Amino acid sequence: MKKLLLAAVAAMAPLSAQTYVIRNATVMTVSKGTIRNGSVVVKDGKIAEVGEKVTIPPDAKIIDASNQYLMPGIIDCHSHIAGDGGINEGSTSVSSMVDIKDIINPEDIAIYRALAGGVTTANILHGSANAIGGRTLPLKMRWGKDAQGLIFQGATPGIKFALGENPKRAGNPTGLPINTLSARYPATRMGVEDVIREAFNEAKAYKAEWDAYDAKKARGEQATAPRRDLQLEALKEVLEGKRFVHVHCYRADEILMMIRLADEVGFKVRTFQHVLEGYKVAKEIAAHGAGASTFSDWWSYKVEAFDAIPFNAALMTRKGVLVSINSDDAEQMRHLNLEAAKAMKYGGLSEDEALALVTLNPAKQLGIDQEVGSIEVGKDADLVIYDKNPLSAYSKVQKVLIDGNIYFDRDNEVTAWKTKEAEKQKLIEKERQSQPRGGQGITTRRPQQ
Amino acid sequence: MKQLLTALLVCVVCGFAETPPAVAIHNARIVTVSGPVIAKGTVVVRNGLIEAVGENVAVPADAMVVEGEGLTVYPGLFDGLSTLGQPAAAAAPATNGGRGGRGQATPAVATGAPAAAATPIPRGPEDRPQTTSWVKVADEISGTDRRMEAVRSAGFTTVASFPTRGIFAGQGAVIDLLSDEKPGEMVVASPVGQYISITRTGGFGGGFPSSLMGYIAYIRQIYIDMEYYRREKAAYAKDPRGKQRPDYDRALEGLMDSPRILLPANRAVEIERILSLARELKQPAVIYGGRETFRADAIAALKKDNVPVLVSMKWPEKSRDADPNEGDSLRTLETREKAPEAPAALARAGVKFALYSDGLESARDLERAVKKAIDAGLTREDAVRALTLSPAEIFGVADRVGSIEKGKIGNLLVTRGEIFDERTKVEMILVDGRKYTPAAAAPSGGRGGAVTDGAGNGEGIR
Secondary structure, eight states: OHHHHHHHHHHHSOOSOOOEEEEEEEEEOSSSOEEEEEEEEEETTEEEEEESSOOOOTTOEEEEOTTOEEEEOEEEEEEOOSBSSOSOOTTSSBOTTOBGGGGBOTTOHHHHHHHHTTEEEEEEOOOSSSSEEEEEEEEEOOTTSOHHHHBOTTOOOEEEEEOSHHHHHTSOTTSSOBTTBOOOSOOSHHHHHHHHHHHHHHHHHHHHHHHHHHHHHHTTOOOOOOOOOHHHHHHHHHHTTOSEEEEEEOOHHHHHHHHHHHHHHTOOOOEEEEOTTGGGSHHHHHHHTOEEEEOSSOOOSSGGGOSOOTTHHHHHHHTTOEEEEOOSSTTGGGGHHHHHHHHHHTTOOOHHHHHHTTTHHHHHHTTOTTTSSSOOTTSBOOEEEESSOTTSTTOOEEEEEETTEEEEEHHHHHHHHHHHHHHHHHHHHHHHHHSOGGGOOOSOOOOOO | OHHHHHHHHHHHHHHSOBOOSEEEEEEEEEOOSSSOOEEEEEEEEETTEEEEEETTOOOOTTSEEEEOTTEEEEEOEEEEEEOTTOOTTOSOOOTTTOOOOOOSSSOOSOOOOOOOTTSOOOOSGGGOTTBOTTOBHHHHOOTTOTHHHHHHHTTEEEEEEOOOSSSEEEEEEEEEOOSSSOHHHHEEEEEEEEEEOOOOOOSSSSSSOOSHHHHHHHHHHHHHHHHHHHHHHHHHHHOOTTSOOOOOOHHHHHHHTOSOEEEEEOSHHHHHHHHHHHHHHTSOEEEEEOTTTTSHHHHHHHHHHTOOEEEESOOOOOOTTOOTTSOOOHHHHHHHHHGGGHHHHHHHHTOOEEEEOTTOOSHHHHHHHHHHHHHTTOOHHHHHHHTTHHHHHHTTOTTTSSSOOTTSBOOEEEEESOTTOTTOEEEEEEETTEEEOOOSSOTTSTTSHHHHHHHHHHOOOO
């Protein structure tokens, strides 16, 4: 039992990176084409060599991937998994003081399931209840590590904005409290725009105060630091380009509004999220320099999401927008490879272009493409082995590596089922037997919470 | 009729303490906790203090002598976290219309009415939502709390009583369980800490904060504000001339007055999260809850930061109303199986911990709960320590309570048989040297007597 536990722990949290050579695979590098019968050397957590022929280090463990496919780990630009206690701070229209980083739940089973679907990195976003939402960050799906261990070190943090129905319906048009639901400005799209503009007016004043203080200090003068305000601090970082803005949106008009507003205020939108009408304003999105992270064919779940087409990703790509396909959902997250494949059918993207939608492009959108997103020497060894072409509905994930450590292995997973089930039955039986006869438990009965 | 009379008599006996000039327990086994066990010795309590303890202590002539043959004397038990002594409705309403910050682990003192329409809804940290950090339990304490009787009968003489409603609920006090005395006499030390809760209360709408991350952001902002406030005040105090005086902020004052903060965490993930927050806040912290402290990662984290933990004795159980066809996950089953192992694991690892009742009020339930931890590997000595000296140390009152030492407060528990055994009978309780006889029911006797039931119904916790 104890041995088993130890083994489980060891499997869950690899201690140090082993040197691996993944051999004879169809290596889909995404950035540099596909090598039909290629090998990849993984050393110290990084990709050390890629090619048809590689030098095998003496201490390397060989993973034979004959007839299998190797691709870079999938990156999900929009996810809400791995959070505790709610991902919406919906009580206020500007919740930039809250941070997803504070509520990471490394034990969320969705992490392991995403991993089993080939996802190695996910951008964990605040919800869309308010015009300016909370702080966000990308995580690596290092199942078994603690919260700190999931954080994608060095990645630029983000912030969630939201336009349209969600931020306005969280208020209500009457402006008066209805039952327990309080009135929360804004109740219209105009109001959403105003909330964002006003917040940045405040943030600019806040920034000026701090800039003056920093300048004084730099000159060696006496100065007292202004009061730190967590809400405005995040927006100051946006103005300084230190925090990426991810904007939840649907309609073309609100996308244009956001671009104009960002230009007016003086920041760049990093990505438009959902952006189902992006195909109508692709040129404008590209001109602003924003990325677009959309769904393949998921729409009509509310009025603003009706005018959507499956060609969205391809059309935006052709107009020069950096496009990714995201999940926004723990289930969809497990087959993003297939979501990407749909862009080949609808819009005729190439294999590489389709794969880039869930690997290199989201990496670029998150500013982590130097580390991940493609199979290139020097990048993190975040790799997925599929038994068949990952763009096929018949493919299954076999192994997933992050930083050169195996975090998911289908073989181990399947063989562990029996022992886990036996362990469970043992506990159930034990509990049943220890229950006092006559059902007399502890006498105090109180609500749990 | 006869029954009623007996009940009345019992109440009279329990309710009023005898106050002899001195009490000497003679020839008893004495578990001092701070030192070795004295196999046969004498304890003398005079004027509420322990006057002498040892093998060869003379019995004073004026003392009421208790023949200790077959008896064991322990320090009075200390409940590490409780709401005892707080009249049900006393907790001050949160400033922003009691949105009922439900206590995470400890039952809240009677929740107030839902937010009145007229109360402004907090929009952000600046509105100081769910904050009553200035409230001192010591100011609200009362000996009329009817739960006290039952808890004292289980051997408890002392509790750390905290307000539990709101994010910054207020300042706790260590109190002695004296009935019908002047409330001021009950207070052993105050304030001993600030009770913080981070319970999520809602989603869309309502006031700030409504999510866990909102709670954490709020707590963080309050501490930032406190640092700023402290600096402003100091600058003004140094040279007030020509300066705008900083506004007095009772929320921050209340926090500044608190020698330590109590933060909730049950799962290992929560423990690590709260420890990381506590590191940021730079105020001595104590964690309460501690359900998964049987796990090595949780213990390692606590040990690394040297943060003590108050472990709830309300061990997780399968809900009585659980659907028999609904399976629990392996994780849930493991937690239920292993939670009572936590105290033993903490003791082995050398992490400072104390046990707390977490709403268990009858002698029988308390005794069973401790027994469960002992069955799961906790030594009896460590169990006693976790309910005496350890909580005293955690709350900084080990110089006056928690062990049987000369000069400490005369809080004693006298039993026939070893403590936490099913057949053990509590013979006598001394609180501040005042002698109480336990309520009619023995620890193993049914539901802990009529008094418990009455108290249970009287508390508006739901």
